[in-house]
Amino acid sequence: MGSTVSALKKSLENPEQEKEANDALNVLAQVAQTRIDTFYQRVNSPQFDPGLVPISKVIYKYQYFQCGVSNNASDVSSAISDSLGAFISGDQKGVNTIVGSALGYLLGNYSANASSTTIYALTTGELGGLCRIDADFYSYEYTSKSLTSITKNVVVCSLVISSAKLDNLTLNDVNGxxxxxxxxxxxxxxRRIRDQLWEQVQ
Structure with missing residues (x-):
């Protein structure tokens, strides 16, 4: 299942263990903050990837930490999907699949104790409108005995949700x-997702 950082700290009864957990998690929090700052700048830059559907305005930013995540990662996937609920309507299943695949890749591809991946998706909400979802996933896997007794890893997900620019999109673009x-x-x-997106473009 896994637990939040605050819940993990509360569960520690040994003061020395709590101090060690604080030190390790504080360092990781700094790394995560640097990643989200860099990621946010990239998403905002037209030069980030000119082949992507460009953004109009950033409307939501969110960062999620989870400790002790298993390879299943269903709790993390559910928490992220819940945070996206206000921005997704009929394509919830599709976005959930993308998030689940990204987490599966993240937890199965550690190198030098770290793993990362990014995803990008377009979606519509209940009120219509086309949103672009950009997500950066990062995980660090602890190997020292003292830290693995506290938590085996930490997963950080940073989300940026923006309204998308619809200029010059064709039906062929949407299909692709x-x-x-x-x-x-x-x-x-x-097909259902395609129809929802194309309805907003027209």
Missing amino acids: IVQILYGGVDIGTQ
């Missing part, structure tokens, strides 16, 4: 976007 971004879901869900 859905096929690539939502390739992990069934064709019926892909």
Whole structure:
């Protein structure tokens, strides 16, 4: 399952263990803050990836920490999906699949104790409108005996949700976007997402 950082600290009864956990988690929090600052600047930059659908305005930023995450990571996936609920309507399943795949990759690809990946998706909400979701996932896996007795790893997810610019998007663009971004879901869900996105573009 895993636990939040605050819940983990409360569970520690040994003062020395609590101090060690604080030191390790504080260093990781600084790394996470640097990552989100850099990631936010990249998302805001038109030069970040000119091939992506550009953003209009950033409307929401969120950072999520979880300790002791198993390879299943369903609790992390659910927490992230819950935070996206206000921005997603019929394509919830597609976004959930993308988040789950990213977490699966993250937890299975550590190098020098660290792992990271990013995702990008387009979605519509209940009020309509096209949103772009950018997410940066980072995990650090502890190996020292003293720290693994406290938590085996920490997962950090940074989300940036923006309104998307719809200029010059064609139906072919939307078809391609859905096929690539939502390739992990069934064709019926892909068509539904395509129709929702295209309705907002027209």
